[in-house]
Amino acid sequence: DQQVKQNSPSLSVQEGRISILNCDYTNSMFDYFLWYKKYPAEGPTFLISISSIKDKNEDGRFTVFLNKSAKHLSLHIVPSQPGDSAVYFCAASHISGSARQLTFGSGTQLTVLP
């Protein structure tokens, strides 16, 4: 059972436009959400996070929105740049025993066209 779902395997946008990557989750216990970015032949790198007490977090060109009632979060990239082309993973966490575990989605390949 996939608790974190990224239903769009790929997304193409034009340079300078907005990229919107979506993520849905099913576990209402999740209380912390993150986005990681992955380039080919590299490991994922942290991009931005949001706690369930907020509905928006912004860091430069990247903004994450959280809609708890819909169990949905999205990552907005404005303006998109060719260097943003990568696989984006959504991840969520909840307390499990004495530790927190991250559950990742399957990723969305973003291609920003020049």
Next chain:
Amino acid sequence: DSGVTQTPKHLITATGQRVTLRCSPRSGDLSVYWYQQSLDQGLQFLIQYYNGEERAKGNILERFSAQQFPDLHSELNLSSLELGDSALYFCASSATGTVTEKLFFGSGTQLSVL
């Protein structure tokens, strides 16, 4: 460069064999995580260690085992390998092991079981 080192980068072996994947965390990080990424799948959490002790366990098969040594490096042992074990295995580290911290990922070990 995340500071996390994984060796080897590529590993080709046959079914039934046993392999060891190695991970050196970032300097100062006490927690190590292992993730598996199969084709078109998200990162599946396998196991977490903190300062030599197992802290959390995910969907890790009984054929797989891991440990973290006193110098904080970690090894993931995969035995009785099957074709389905072919995947990209990532190691990540963080300072204290709470998931609200950023995880720093290595570039992964690509395992091919033939």
